[in-house]
Amino acid sequence: MKIAVMGAGAVGCYYGAMLARAGHQVTLIGRPALVQAVQADGLVLEMQGDRHVIAAEATDDPAAVAGANMVLFCVKSSDTEVAGEQISPHLRADTLLLSLQNGVSNADRLAQVTGHPVIPAVVYVAAAMAGAGIVRHEGRGDLAIGGPGSETAAEILNAAGVETRLSPDIAAAMWTKLVVNCAYNALSAVSDLPYGALVAQQGVPGLLEDIVAECRAVAAACGVDLGDDLIDNMHAIGRAMPGQYSSTAQDLRRGRRSEIDFLNGEIVRSGDATGIATPINKTLTLLVKLAESKLQSA
Ligand SMILES: NC(=O)C1=CN([C@@H]2O[C@H](COP(=O)(O)OP(=O)(O)OC[C@H]3O[C@@H](n4cnc5c(N)ncnc54)[C@H](OP(=O)(O)O)[C@@H]3O)[C@@H](O)[C@H]2O)C=CC1
Ligand SMILES: CC(C)(CO)C(=O)C(=O)O
Structure with missing residues (x-):
């Protein structure tokens, strides 16, 4: 073929x-x-x-x-x-x-x-x-x-x-992966830490859950039900890939523009469109963009 x-x-x-x-x-x-x-x-x-x-x-x-x-x-x-x-x-x-x-x-x-x-x-x-x-x-x-x-x-x-x-519900499957990316990618990028070291920091597991909660509310407002095991799935990724730097972290390391507008930025846009506040995703998007602008001007 x-x-x-x-x-x-x-x-x-x-x-x-x-x-x-x-x-x-x-x-x-x-x-x-x-x-x-x-x-x-x-x-x-x-x-x-x-x-x-x-x-x-x-x-x-x-x-x-x-x-x-x-x-x-x-x-x-x-x-x-x-x-x-x-x-x-x-x-x-x-x-x-x-x-x-x-x-x-x-x-x-x-x-x-x-x-x-x-x-x-x-x-x-x-x-x-x-x-x-x-x-x-x-x-x-x-x-x-x-x-x-x-x-x-x-x-x-x-x-x-x-x-x-x-997948019987490909939209939910894509949103589930998006939420995992929203939880880890920006934090791994701005801290330049792999997932294992990231989640070992005090306060990070709770922050990951807050990010997921914000994303879940936006998904629900968009008509997508993300199911009960979302938090467990998100934590499982961190445990399964302790040495992994997010693709966003890898992009920043290579001095490249990341996909942040289509990860946490997507949550921000969808939140704005559906009236759901997304302060954490807004902050993470901005932090990654600030890091990108620093690299591009270097
Ligand atoms: N890498 C991974 O492990 C994973 C990646 N993904 C997703 O998969 C997608 C691809 O990621 P990844 O493979 O890592 O990205 P890469 O940057 O490694 O690959 C994309 C390639 O396409 C090239 N390209 C872009 N536009 C053109 C064009 N018009 N003509 C020819 N070549 C072009 C890019 O070149 P240039 O860089 O010069 O623009 C680059 O070499 C992303 O959405 C990512 O989030 C999902 C899961 C895991
Ligand atoms: C490694 C993983 C699965 C989670 O962040 C990923 O998709 C990425 O880095 O973009």
């Missing part, structure tokens, strides 16, 4: 590698440094202490999605519109288009710019680029997807060894 990855970074290269290993014809669409590295040396997947060199096509031309049966859309949230417009003219009517991104708005925004149905995916992986064309898998890798077309996509992904669940 022909599969294209739009936005070949950590997530795109990891899932692209898994699908290519399973025998699919994978084309990675990314930046020139990635393209040169993959064309020269193949795509390298570092996983559980092993190094796998995988054959994949690589290009910086978004038109390469043409003819793909499935497209994995893996750019950061702030790049959704631009990248979506670039691939839009080249999508086939029957192409399965999946958004493998954090936040709750990307799938809808991508559908809007492409006019193509989008399958939202909740991505449970820890992956990072260890160099141009080298992706390091740090943990998990399962997906939850939902909506029209998701059965076919799940079959393809599961057959390739990517554990993919069909």
